[in-house]
Amino acid sequence: MAQAKNILFVMFDQLRWDYLSCYGHEHLHTPNIDRLAAKGVRFDRAYIQSPICGSSRMSTYTGRYVHSHGATGNGIPLKVGEMTMGDHLRKAGMDCWLVGKTHMRADAEGMARLGLAPDSLIGVRVAECGFDVFERDDGMLPEGPDGSYDPDGAKGFNEHLRAKGYESDNPWHDFANSGLDADGNVLSGWFLKNSDQAANIDEPDSETPYLTTRGMDFIKQADGPWCCHLSYIKPHWPYIVPEPYASMYGPEHIQPVNRSDAERQNAHPVFKAFMDTKVGQTFSRQDVRDAVIPAYMGLIKQADDQMGRLFDWLENTGRMEDTMIVLTSDHGDFLGDHWMGEKTFFQDASTKVPLIIYDPSSEADATRGTVCNALVESIDLAPTFVEVAGGAVADHILEGESLLPILRGARTETNRDFAICEYDYSTSPLVDRLDVSVKEANIYMLTTKRWKLIHPMGGFRPMLFDLESDPQELVDLGDSPEHGDILDQMYDHLLAWSARNSQRQTRSTAQINAMRGASNGTGVMIGVYGEDDAPKRATIKYRDRTAPDWRDRHGKKAGPKSE
Template identity: 70%
Template sequence: MAEPKNILFIMFDQLRWDYLSCYGHPHLKTPNIDRLAAKGVRFTRAYVQSPLCGPSRMSTYTGRYVHSHGASWNNVPLKVGERTMGDHLRDAGMGCWLVGKTHMAADAEGMRRLGLEPDSVIGARVSECGFDVFERDDGMRPEGPDGLYDPGGALKYNEYLRGKGYEGDNPWHDYANSAVDDTGNVLSGWFLKNSDLPANIREEDSETPYLTRRGMEFIEGQGDKRWLCHLSYIKPHWPYIVPEPYASMFGRQDFLPPVRSQAERDTDHPVFRGFQNAPVGRALSRDDVRDKVLRAYMGLIKQCDDQMGVLLGWLEETGRMDDTMIVVTSDHGDFMGDHWMGEKTFFHDASIKVPLIVYDPSEKADATRGTVCDALVECLDLLPTFVEAAGSDPSRLDHVLEGKSLLPLLRGGAARERGAVFCEYDYSASPLAGKLGLHPADARMFMVFDGRWKMIHFEGGFRPMLFDLDADPDELEDLGASPAQENIRAALYDRLFAWARRPAARTTISNEALRNARGKSGRTGVLIGVVGEEEAEPEIVAKYVGRKARDMRGSKAAE
């Protein structure tokens, strides 16, 4: 085929780039993802636009930076009016469907204001990032004294589990994400001390195989329709627990040592120190806790890879590999104790650099199969890539889409000139912002990385942080206060300010339309600065020259 007919967009949640064997992990073997990389292009410097699920995904789904689309934290709604992946692809004649997670909150107030009913076709799409939903499962059904975190979480999956004999009001927690002792007591996966225990569920009923089957069910039902399927896996995101045989596959001999230094621990930077001292940072900085969590985390990744084997094998057997573009990536990484932190909410590569593998079935991509691309790319580049693969010209949308299509790189074209990548994080709703006494406008930070130098700017009056990844690839030495790098920081601030000045809010008229409008107002009768008709082209002033009108001034008008 000249172009891919369909797109399978696979996103894992919280998968580190360096925990795949094709990216260099020495002990965690991922032969199925590696096999896909051998058929496509593996990108080594792909960056997300925020180190948190919700805003990162919204950037990928809109092709826009976080402070362009405004969904800056988990459960901050994507405002009505933002064009999404589904909007762009349906315009190109391709359906756009979800199987799995988005972590998107609907703009209920905006929909009410505009009279959009949630159960209408348009209302449902606006509520779901523009996707038509085959099955949404954000993989989150925790419950506390204030109720459920997500009342809609894991509903269909819980129904499936009950049908398989897993009893209770929340089998997602009691079986899929917990262990059990010999007397039947549930050992919650929320407690990190239980992470090295096997989940109390048959492996084939756990979340990752379940979503693989649901993805295949969707694809099988599409017939000859053109589609993008966003198969969005929940794992290896916490709760960190996995069923056998994966729970017993990895031990201390397989773990990479944590990347951290005493100088980092002794930092004078209040924000960095605050993230280190968060409960998850303190927990994952303990070797005994990290060892338990890594057993589960690596087991979850191994299970993900095995399911990629199931999926890719089925696509090959059914002939769908011949006409389906396949993308594998993650919404962010996981610190796993590196830099004395857990979770993902900072700007080291452990968190914001992600795996990105793209298989393009087109013959035009044959020359790049099995190659590695070191170009700086961003996850918001995926949407313009999909638009182009669907047969449309993404340059017509360059006033909306802030990324650039990767298709030229997939098909042997020259690497694009990109001076830097950007990432941002709004931590105004976090406990740290309260501890630091910050107004929400000041609890924000931005990263700019030019391929060597990575600088983090903090609102709120805090000094920047700076890392030289050529000399210090582990990002252990903060040069943010070093006089020797003053010029480097100034140059990076210039890049950051230029990026912040882009016209991201102007999305209702294209750049092409603006170019075409130049000088056109005169042709509709607007003449600015014209002293006399002789200065203008005759056809421009024709409606104003040689006209007659009755004299209506004073007494003459009365006559």
């Protein structure tokens, strides 16, 4: 019988769920990713746990909600002690390796407090989100007057480019993410007006092919069982792509924008603040969408071609027969929908992601090519991988649930009634604009299959969408008196979620069950009046015992009790 021995966990950065042809895009054809969907299960309601790179990934890697792991945004370290996918998989006998991006920030203070040397094996794993690192490439090397956002960004990739002859102090920017005019001037990809330029790089040398090659390099030398997190940088901005992809799409291939004038005019104050950011205002312009979206589509088309290269190689080497392949994204991209850019709000353009899982196991034959409508969260991947590795899911730590029963036809739904997504915008200028404190700068999203609640802290009213009658999420019902009962139900869900036990991580459910009443045989007698009020076995150490009388050791007998 075919069986999944290894796991190839592919994640793209900022890939919208509806920008693949298997999810319905009219003009962007992605036959290779579609091919994977035909071999596996395509999930139509997969939600991330935070609409920003760092905290979304930390949820995926820990299998825990942001509220639990505490790494609430980019630059917020994952605290020492949080177990990750790698910790759980190694316990089950499976190695866990990284090729690409994590956006992990190490808890350097916590490591120093505990004496964890950064160059020790455990120190490296703690600093790298539990992965052993084949190559880390967070793919970002921007530079400004105050230095670089990530001095270690694109390190291996820049070395690769220099070895190829791309001479620059930052070839990541000057070649891979910029165009070139007729006079040899660099046209920076950071400026959206240059998105319609072709990146000044030979396409096989660019980031997506490079990481595909590095993933294949890892698999060639790997001894199983292994999990390889092949984590791509694109189609995340800068939005610029080399030829032939730069010329593949034009404004005529852009899908209609999803927004309305009424949505903007009647916007909730928090929603309006996000619309009014610089990126929101910019992506509300059609000329910006006309420049950016064809490049975004080109980046996705390039990614699909690289998936074809990778899948063909896996098939030709026989590895497709024992490797589970999971393909997803860390969040989406508004691209002007709802008058916003970027991803830091809660409509499906941002919070719903593609999720396709191919399981080579014979048990999965019945579900090949099917579509699952279950509510799924990114935190479900870690327990799924643990089950594939043959381990026991630590359900007192991992807050998701394994998807193997769905993949193998035993179930069609998860056990959850709702999915959760959280965003902490405390490091954003929006804190001042909305006049909230750092502790209040949190927004929670709770979605069922029918309804979506967005709850901003800070005393603001909720937002509510009916996903059945308004799948475009254009009509906010949060202040509708007719929907008071629905709001009550959604808040009941939110209360139940917030009151869950997520911090008891040092004892499993089985251990807790075993502890119940375990002290009864250890001599602890609480509330027992006499020896005959407890089982004889429990009091055996206290019966039929003698001892010399030491009460008058110094000849001072106690007198009679006073009347």
